[in-house]
Amino acid sequence: MKKERLREALEKLLSMFESGNLPPAVARTMIRRQAGDERPSDRWSLGNRLLMYLAGTEDARGFKQWEEAGRHVKKGAKAFYILAPCTKKKTVREREIDSDTGEEREVERERTVITGFRCVPVFRYEDTEGEPLPEADYAPPEPPPLFDVARKFVGDVRYRPFVGRYYGYFDPARGEIVLSTHDAHTFFHELAHAVHHQVKAGGLKPGQHADQEIVAEVVAAALCELYGFQGYIWHGWQYVKAYAGQDDRKALKAVMGVLADVEKVLDVILEAATPEERGCAA
Numbered sequence: 001m002k003k004e005r006l007r008e009a010l011e012k013l014l015s016m017f018e019s020g021n022l023p024p025a026v027a028r029t030m031i032r033r034q035a036g037d038e039r040p041s042d043r044w045s046l047g048n049r050l051l052m053y054l055a056g057t058e059d060a061r062g063f064k065q066w067e068e069a070g071r072h073v074k075k076g077a078k079a080f081y082i083l084a085p086c087t088k089k090k091t092v093r094e095r096e097i098d099s100d101t102g103e104e105r106e107v108e109r110e111r112t113v114i115t116g117f118r119c120v121p122v123f124r125y126e127d128t129e130g131e132p133l134p135e136a137d138y139a140p141p142e143p144p145p146l147f148d149v150a151r152k153f154v155g156d157v158r159y160r161p162f163v164g165r166y167y168g169y170f171d172p173a174r175g176e177i178v179l180s181t182h183d184a185h186t187f188f189h190e191l192a193h194a195v196h197h198q199v200k201a202g203g204l205k206p207g208q209h210a211d212q213e214i215v216a217e218v219v220a221a222a223l224c225e226l227y228g229f230q231g232y233i234w235h236g237w238q239y240v241k242a243y244a245g246q247d248d249r250k251a252l253k254a255v256m257g258v259l260a261d262v263e264k265v266l267d268v269i270l271e272a273a274t275p276e277e278r279g280c281a282a
């Protein structure tokens with residue numbers, strides 16, 4: 001790949017940001033859990049799932065549920081608690097309009113009513129041992145461009161179902177990229193984080209920081225432009241604006257402010273690409 005081609009893409013991107021004249025957006029997609037690979041927590045309330053994430057896991061189950069899955073809770077493991085509604089059947093009197101006569105009447109109906117909540121102890125997957133859980137394959141039929149480049153910077157790129165928090169993330173400690181979408185745009189964003197982590201003195205700051213997010217998103221948008229995924233550029237610009245205070249001029253300034261890092265990350269990515277991968281965009 002010619003560096004000029006990359007410069008061109010980046011310049012085109014900047015002029016699109018500047019003019020606000022962006023290609024039409026495509027909807028983002030997410031990976032859904034396959035039948036046969038469900039977890040009990042898939043049916044939990046949002047509040048309970050948040051409690052689970054706060055406990056640092058994405059799969060928590062009751063003691064017996066783990067036993068049924070062929071795993072055992074480790075000795076000394078501590079449960080955390082979710083709230084389950086206590087319900088009971090109750091006969092209630094309700095008024096309704098009779099569809100034949102149009103008159104109001106009173107009927108008795110059996111309804112399930114919530115009478116309160118009880119705490120249910122559940123254990124984290126990480127605190128269990130035993131049979132491995134069946135794992136469905138969520139990888140895309142075709143890997144995105146530059147997939148092999150990512151393997152040079154991280155130990156693993158994993159695809160898994162969307163659990164309602166993020167489309168993807170880069171974990172510097174584990175050296176892995178986790179994706180809950182097949183959209184190349186998200187893969188590019190996380191790849192950019194992984195490479196930025198290596199080229200930046202001292203690595204990335206932990207957590208989400210505006211400057212780091214804007215670098216990753218502009219790199220992703222430039223790669224989308226380069227490889228023909230233009231429908232994501234609109235999303236990229238919204239993302240940048242969200243970090244720059246929803247103001248076009250501030251957002252453009254923020255992009256300019258990190259352009260040196262953007263170019264460095266793009267250079268390193270393309271440097272690491274095979275001629276074949278570069279060829280895709282030539």
Ligand SMILES: [Zn+2]
Nearest residue numbers: 189193213216
């Ligand atoms: Zn990010």
